[in-house]
Amino acid sequence: MDCPFCGGETREGAIPSGRQLKWVDSGAEDSPWGAGVPLNGFFGGEIKGFFCPGCRRVVLSVPEIEGTAEMLRRTLDTASEKLGAAKQQWEARREEEKTRRRKKNFGEKDPWEL
Numbered sequence: 001m002d003c004p005f006c007g008g009e010t011r012e013g014a015i016p017s018g019r020q021l022k023w024v025d026s027g028a029e030d031s032p033w034g035a036g037v038p039l040n041g042f043f044g045g046e047i048k049g050f051f052c053p054g055c056r057r058v059v060l061s062v063p064e065i066e067g068t069a070e071m072l073r074r075t076l077d078t079a080s081e082k083l084g085a086a087k088q089q090w091e092a093r094r095e096e097e098k099t100r101r102r103k104k105n106f107g108e109k110d111p112w113e114l
């Protein structure tokens with residue numbers, strides 16, 4: 001690939017890292033829950049790109065990696081969906097039990113009392 005800055009020839013390679021590296025916009029603060037753009041996986045890994053020896057710049061490819069905040073949001077959404085489904089199931093079961101009990105009580109009552 002030609003360098004987008006000086007047009008010189010670049011060398012293809014990668015930045016190896018044992019931890020996750022993130023892009024953080026100027027002025028933005030990052031934290032483990034921050035909205036930085038992850039450049040590699042949660043436990044690190046290579047960040048592929050091109051190095052221009054002419055102007056000493058690096059051009060990186062940013063893979064689609066879910067950030068911690070998005071991961072957390074997705075996990076919470078899934079948990080909330082499961083909770084909602086469990087609540088519905090519980091309510092349905094309770095309603096069923098009520099109906100069953102009502103029928104049972106109805107059966108035990110003296111028909112002349114009704």
Ligand SMILES: [Zn+2]
Pocket residue numbers: 003004005006007008052053054055056057
């Ligand atoms: Zn260059």
